[in-house]
Amino acid sequence: MGTPPLASGVCAGGGSAVWFWMNSCTLSSPVQLISFLFWLLLATPGAWAADYKTCPTVKPDMLNVHLLPHTHDDVGWLKTVDQYYYGILNDVQHASVQYILDSVICSLLEDPTRRFIYVEMAFFSRWWKEQTNATQDTVRALVRQGRLEFVNGGWVMNDEATTHYGAIVDQMTLGLRFLQDTFGSSGRPRVAWHIDPFGHSREQASLFAQMGFDGFFLGRIDYQDKDDRKKKLKMEEVWRGSASLKPPTADLFTGVLPNNYNPPKNLCWDVLCADRPLVEDPKSPEFNAKSLQKYYRTNHIVMTMGSDFQYENANMWFKNMDKLIRLVNEQQAEGSKVHVLYSTPTCYLWELNKANLTWSVKEDDFFPYADGPHMFWTGYFSSRPALKHYERLSYNFLQVCNQLEALAGPEANMGPYGSGDSAPLNEAMAVLQHHDAVTGTARQNVVDDYARQLAAGWGPCEVLVSNALAQLSYNKQNFSFCRELNISICPVSQKSENFQVTIYNPLGRKVKHMVRLPVSEGIFFVKDPHGKTVPSNVVMLPSSYGKTSRWDLLFSASVPALGFSMYSVAKVTVRTPQASSLSGKSRKSRSHVLSIENEYIRATFNSDTGLLMMIENMEQTLSLPVKQGFFWYSANIGDEESSQASGAYIFRPKHSKPMPVSRWAEIHLVKTALVQEVHQNFSSWCSQVIRLYPGQRHLELEWMVGPIPMQDFGGKEVISRFDTPMKTKGEFYTDSNGREFLKRRHDYRPTWKLNQTEPVAGNYYPVNTRIYISDGHMQLTVVTDRSQGGSSLKDGSLELMVHRRLLADDGRGVEEALIESGAASTVRGRHFVLLSSVSDAAARHRLLAEEVVLAPQVVLAQGGSPYYSWAAPRTQFSGLRQDLPPQVHLLTLARWGPKKLLLRLEHQFTVTEDSGRNLSSPVTLNLQNLFRAFTITQLQETTLAANQPLSKASRLKWMTDTGPVSYPAPSKLDPTSITLNPMEIRTFVVWVQWQESS
Template structure:
């Protein structure tokens, strides 16, 4: 069973049936005997009646007329000003009047009253909760509405994810969760045809690539830079073909993309929700305030104006907004009248036809137009809605939450892997009932564009963190059960969650689980009070805990020393290290570094920008959770020199730097390490001077970068950035710092012909290259004003532990390599940071793989699908021409991949696992460049043990 991964940067998803080795829960094999073959595993339900959903359900349009597609919709944030629970139930309406359960109740009631009406719904996290509360009769009614295309799901992920601060692996997970529920519940008619990101604050190329590989026919969004929009309106290029990968063969990552005309709001004067103030249509001619003629005239004027900036005789209008349709009768009663009275004008020569529609029906008409479309190859960052209002602050906002989300993603992958390797006992074993679902849902919610983005109210951010912590607790029970099964020991398990501040109860046995499919070498710093230890299979050194670490612990740990040693962990497996105390006394003095100076002149600067308070002659815009707007273009230096402490031993060389009471840094180089580590600690950021502060780390080098630098897109492909430049329009730069910041999800670099300086981050952050040879990355933000984008409070984080202001600690890994080989270092390094080993106690070494995967192949997903089926995703992680050695096709033997599982059969699916790959068809589009592809040339042959062969297009 050989799978050949032909294309660089490709994802490959398979469902495979499994059985255990004989000594491992042998009854699974008996269950598998009842399966005819893996190809029969159901993915999509087939409705009993012939459905008329999707493109078949669209209302007829009129050729030769301007067809106006009215799309009734609601935008329901999965947390923002209120928590997810508060939004669903309609609680805390003193903050914002919103109740999602009432929206769905009301919409279904109104759809039943008129078969012409349509409605789209997006956020599966809310719909799932509502669905579970409905009676069988109501569920059957809703299924009928879906089968008839009257209620249509678009996007369909658990949430509408952020595109700047999310990692692609977490996005794929949350999309898979939402789309699987729709598949399981509604079958073919529940599958969305259109991706719908109407509210995220800029758009990533990797998201478009993922949507294309998930089988979407098109993508619509609402926000883009105001200069870009103006140019596209004049050129009538608001709809385009987005070529979202430089490596995948077109049209594999091609996605038709449309920009909505009014964000996601209705045209001015045509909002008929209970939250709106626009007058209703008063159509009794005997009344003095009859206004039909005025409404029709204004609507026709708006429609004709919109048609001037789009390419076909079809235009779309979004009739809804945030949490609207709680009283859907208000909307539909007026929309019914609008359609009737505008269309009556056709008898008087009007050439405007109005209809209820959906994004997919609108998309179908654009496809039928058979036009060629402009081609887009870059992304839509950064986003600005006016000259001094760049939404680049949220790239860094709430850095502690961003880090917690990232390590929660790592732990979720560990949890899912062990659920597969452990079998049924992992979910119900000696430590009780454990599950991965709780953390899956918490992580899915955290991908929302007002969650990990950091653009929510403080109490909502706290709720996201609480949900993640609850998910960790459920996964820890599952992990303990699996370890008990694999080791034969039911001893209590202890987990280290605060090693970054040298707090952990483990002192005798340390085990490290590696979720990557290749061996890793990882430095461990174990808090201890002794001064000499022996470690099985490793050499360790004891060093004193730094003053910064002791201060940041705030009484949560009291170890005076750290035991440093390097661990080796097998792929998808554990290594165990026994630690024995040899000596307990005063620590030995550290070995000084050769010729260590008493003060260090910085080449890595820590600086801060003064955040704008709105008192500026150019603009009153203030810095806030969304907006980054420094008051000047020159950052303030915290200190040109630093108090230092140095140490050197056989494990590490370390320079500890204190720039001020609220900023410190440790520069580390571990023995045989591929990268230099910068551990930064920032906070509490002082605000006694009434100045908000944006704290950055700046790396200056002699590299001749010529105004060019590179950032990753959601952790996958890398895009080139150029200072004061946009590839698709002539930029008028008005904010020289904020307007040159981009999202850095996992890494960024600068280079010239000789050297490449790469920075790997441990969370999503914003950054740029403001000066040649320089990279700056924003670490922390503390602001005193709201930026008037809706959140209604300043980004001024405190906590019970840090009442004076939040303290944040993180790491940057720096590597300097020749450009030709740099990717061979920074790609695996970034994967190690994203999927970092977990430290816990265990009694033996174990690996879930029979063999190490090739360096170019990343094991993205191993997850239990149903009782006997596992979802497996492998990806080729190198871009075309990125690596001479690794940007090549790779062969993987799936049959001999796992050590505890026997693969009985395999079937390939699309990226989101909601369609069989050989059944996935997408609309074909023509680009203005003349490049037009009708299919994918590279294919994969999968051979089951039963001798059945299946040919499927690779993702």
């Protein structure tokens, strides 16, 4: 489908000779093409320069108005990615990215002063592959001249609230690598461009700075914040993205665009706009420019000329902008001090830098975002929790896939199970980071397509993992990945009398993992990699009481760092496990105390209500009354104060006080040698299992919510709430994309005075992996298994939104209520609760969150023949010669080329999280002796996204009101002595030689 490539229409040099046919164009003959390319390369000074030398000339004594022609192309929203690219279903939304790019290239070729920026590599890379060699050469020339400029350069423009930093880095790396491979250094973006995400995280700024960006431009910030910035001339400043990294490592110049990302009033000249073409009247544009200047500090301002899926007929836009530039600039002869020019964000940033001003510094973030009173965009933090969990599981599996591809070498790609490939899942995961994907803010059919893309990506990775495990274990088996383990379905374990369980650990340190597998009723023997029998239990599943019996087999597995352990399971009897493993029956009330405990933690329950009432950390002699339960906010559909309703984006409850799902829970107690559980049933649609395993220093709460009932014709937003007597001074802490923490205060913003219009929604923040409260002595931390919205609305209280189902649209464009049905309407998830001393908390929650995000991958098989006839099967393997220190996280280990790998190592503690264990101290590693599966023969350190050598990276320098900073030269790279400072990520491209048969 779609149009022919660019080279099948006509696009000659002169304006009158341009013919548009389905918005495609080309040069009419090879001779013309050669002549034209020669002209193209000589048309502007600095045509071969890769940086600011290609910028247009400005006038220092005038107000320079930088016109930024652009299109904003959502990688899925109202239509799927394919539908947006090809222009399908234009009755839903008129949008076709292929025609936009065809048309823009034609218009740029018309006039060497014209410029255009493009962002989303998910679309551009697809378009690029469809073009002829001649068209590609033409586009390369435009890029070298800076006339077609890439900004941001990720696969997508990612969300900043619901995305994990590892997935952000991956999607940016994918897009920037495409640009580097295709255009070289001239295609490398200098500017980050997040014009549509609904709030901005501090960690995002830190990551962009470490990727080498010079600046960052935002579209959406809170309406009160924006008004305040206009008054204080703080629409542009330096954002300090980290409290641990030494400035300016994570510092990034950040500007707020004047009109979100849309054109000024009356100046929208797209086929999608209703504005009239420009007539011979320069007054309006000059007035607009001067009205904007008062909010900015230099004689340079920007006008964003474009919007969603615009420029399908680029000629309309450029013809009117040509006229605007000519008319306004002609007034200079009569004394006007306004100069209008085609520009790009990079060239605008360059002029700001040359102004040599001192800029203020921002150290917090831009959450939550509101675009008006009662209009807080805090609902999407929790929308579509099933998709959010699938995305997080897919990130986990992608890292497993990448690592095994690196450890096993080429045989992972071509092995006994066929052709394995990590690229499809890598691309699908990149698409999911889009700001209308993992956010849950797309239409239902688009969400279904996102899930389809993930599922399609899992398949080639499963083949790759199977090939790698066969290679590394010397054993070929019929591996089964049991994708439905989260709903206790796995045919191999449920139907087989004997089977093998391979557990792969993607962390750089040894872990103990409690394996839970659905089985048929009976007793099983489990043997470890050395043939020794290990303790195991069979327990009844919580969902099966009163129904057909279903069972889980439990055993504890010890798995080496970056490696696997193989356990064998044999069924020895079909009889029911002894009743002693189950104690207690469903009850509403009991007079005795009910508790579960292990050697570290005790959890006590109210025997009258069945609710959690106390958590004790016996190791540190800490106890805290904790009452946990489920509540729901009644969703607003509009009222007298505002017509704003709760929807996919917006959270707006009718009342500040939520309703309890139930004031008591029907409970059931399970106690075995390997697990202690309290099963709580709150209602027909809400239940929970609170459990403890031996050796576990946290409490696990596995909840199941849905389908949320709608019989009362009201939307509901369901929370899990923890109430304690802690005195927390209205403060709580949330993570920023899974890395550093920010302090939050009830009804407060650090940099401007808040007029609070929504006491609940206006205090909600994104929780990517953790939220905690503290009284200075104790800390209660909750680790999540997906991104959720959370808050502390009163002292000692902490809540997380687990599910939402709504009957109204919130008026932000989706035009569809958030009513999920089918499998997605019932959601199962986990919260991990830690009670610890403040001094010890970081050591516990950081390592726990690491284990939750990168959990062991369980693979089953019924047994098979040796892969190598000369070798006995290997039942245990580690890709490392020694475990990484607890401070160090292996963020990335992935194939980068035929004999190259991409390696990222991260210090995962901040400067204030020492915990008495030197966890905030620098760590030095010897990379040459680190890996067992391969030998590093050469390495090169790069920026975070691996698109330029660190030794060649150079960023613009900015003066700030916090004083001067130092710019130390990179030290000589010594692979035997790689030092990581707190919160530092170091990225390397390494050349390797794999060990024979690994």
